Amino acid sequence: xxxxxxxxxxxxxxxxxxxxxxxxxxxxxxxxxCLDAADSAYLISADAIAHGLWPYRDFLAAHPPxxxxxxxxxxxxxxxTLPFRIFSLLILAGLSLSVWHLAQKMTANxxxxxxxxxxxxxxxLGIFFSKLFIQDALVSLIAVAAITLVMGGGxxxxxxxxxxxxxxxxxxxxxxxxxxxxxxxxxxxxxxxLALFLRIAIGGSLAAALILELLTGGSYFDDIILSQASKGxxxxxxxxxxxxxxxMDWPLLVAAVPGAWIAIxxxxxxxxxxxxxxxxxxxxxxxxxxxxxxxxxxxxxxFQMAEPAVALLAAWGIIGLAERGRLLPVAVAAILLLVSVVxxxxxxxxxIMRSNAGxxxxxxxxxxxxxxxxxxxxxxxxxxxxxxxxxTRRFYDQFLWEEKYRRGDSSALELFRGLEEDLVSRSVPVVxxxxxxxxxxxxxxxxxxxxxxxxxxxxxxxxxxxxxx
Numbered sequence: 001x002x003x004x005x006x007x008x009x010x011x012x013x014x015x016x017x018x019x020x021x022x023x024x025x026x027x028x029x030x031x032x033x034c035l036d037a038a039d040s041a042y043l044i045s046a047d048a049i050a051h052g053l054w055p056y057r058d059f060l061a062a063h064p065p066x067x068x069x070x071x072x073x074x075x076x077x078x079x080x081t082l083p084f085r086i087f088s089l090l091i092l093a094g095l096s097l098s099v100w101h102l103a104q105k106m107t108a109n110x111x112x113x114x115x116x117x118x119x120x121x122x123x124x125l126g127i128f129f130s131k132l133f134i135q136d137a138l139v140s141l142i143a144v145a146a147i148t149l150v151m152g153g154g155x156x157x158x159x160x161x162x163x164x165x166x167x168x169x170x171x172x173x174x175x176x177x178x179x180x181x182x183x184x185x186x187x188x189x190x191x192x193x194l195a196l197f198l199r200i201a202i203g204g205s206l207a208a209a210l211i212l213e214l215l216t217g218g219s220y221f222d223d224i225i226l227s228q229a230s231k232g233x234x235x236x237x238x239x240x241x242x243x244x245x246x247x248m249d250w251p252l253l254v255a256a257v258p259g260a261w262i263a264i265x266x267x268x269x270x271x272x273x274x275x276x277x278x279x280x281x282x283x284x285x286x287x288x289x290x291x292x293x294x295x296x297x298x299x300x301x302x303f304q305m306a307e308p309a310v311a312l313l314a315a316w317g318i319i320g321l322a323e324r325g326r327l328l329p330v331a332v333a334a335i336l337l338l339v340s341v342v343x344x345x346x347x348x349x350x351x352i353m354r355s356n357a358g359x360x361x362x363x364x365x366x367x368x369x370x371x372x373x374x375x376x377x378x379x380x381x382x383x384x385x386x387x388x389x390x391x392t393r394r395f396y397d398q399f400l401w402e403e404k405y406r407r408g409d410s411s412a413l414e415l416f417r418g419l420e421e422d423l424v425s426r427s428v429p430v431v432x433x434x435x436x437x438x439x440x441x442x443x444x445x446x447x448x449x450x451x452x453x454x455x456x457x458x459x460x461x462x463x464x465x466x467x468x469x
Contacts, residue, residue: 044381
């Protein structure tokens with residue numbers, strides 16, 4: 001139900017206050033932690049583009065280029081990782097606003113819209129990954145905006161939705177399941193505009209991919225598809241990934257169960273079938289991505305496509321039960337609020353908000369003392385960016401290179417031979433590697449022969465720094 005205009009304004013004001021609370025405890029508390037290998041790879045890739053290198057042609061890049069291109073101007077600020085951290089938080093805030101707007105249009109209920117936006121803003125998994133410069137929240141933001149546009153109808157909106165789909169496929173291939181959902185929706189409910197949507201969304205995505213393939217000398221598809229295929233499989237990773245999603249987001253998942261039942265009954269009128277299809281299709285597209293969790297290196301960030309849909313259903317469940325006079329939604333809302341506050345306040349104690357800013361500061365100081373300005377170092381991209389140094393042999397995506405090496409890829413074998421030669425000749429002034437990386441096992445003998453340990457980090461992830469003997 002719509003409720004009174006005054007109540008809707010109150011919900012809108014409350015949501016703006018939540019955004020202010022979010023800014024106070026996240027933007028103001030942003031630090032220079034380096035917590036993730038993918039984050040490091042994408043940070044230094046953006047920096048490389050800012051300095052004139054081409055992804056795929058000049059260095060290995062695991063995903064389509066939009067995030068790297070958006071990050072390039074941030075790298076030119078010469079402020080280390082800080083602009084990237086603020087960028088990620090702004091993307092999460094934008095996603096929350098988009099979910100709030102979509103929920104308002106889909107349900108015509110200001111209370112559901114308020115809670116859906118709030119749950120998206122403070123969902124533990126989303127908060128955790130907002131510390132990283134990765135693609136998933138951006139993909140989710142594009143997805144929510146595209147869903148909102150196609151639901152509104154009209155040729156201009158459909159054309160804009162198609163254009164957003166092109167941006168989605170240029171961000172990460174995990175957008176493809178949602179693109180399929182939108183195409184089926186257009187066929188079933190907007191058939192007169194299907195051709196327009198397909199021309200822009202599918203045709204534009206294919207054209208963009210072919211242009212990138214030509215511009216990079218045939219390296220684009222090799223990097224984003226064949227290199228991904230070099231990853232190993234681990235069903236332990238699948239189980240652990242699902243367990244971590246439950247561990248972080250269980251309050252949302254519990255509340256989403258009655259929400260799904262209420263939503264299905266609320267949208268079962270024929271004129272609302274399209275909205276129901278979009279909601280369930282969105283959830284299914286996000287859930288389908290979890291089937292890739294067995295691939296080595298895939299993590300719970302894949303759930304960020306489905307998490308806003310779960311947040312909307314959780315909000316629908318709580319408001320729906322509250323309107324039926326149940327006490328359960330009050331308890332669920334209290335649990336969600338408690339989890340969110342703990343996540344935000346206990347940053348240094350909870351795994352959700354781990355920080356290693358102190359270790360980063362120490363490693364950067366050692367790099368500054370041992371390497372000349374603009375001298376290449378062998379280190380994760382996050383540390384290199386903080387120190388303002390390039391990475392030797394453009395060894396940006398360490399994980400993907402390790403997977404290619406494990407499969408016997410000739411380019412990876414050549415790269416690691418070159419790194420070994422650099423270490424034997426002691427031409428690299430500083431080496432910093434995470435203790436659990438395969439790179440350390442591969443390069444260990446050369447390191448032990450010519451380098452000494454100068455520092456080992458105290459916080460996770462454990463990073464060891466070597467200097468020449």
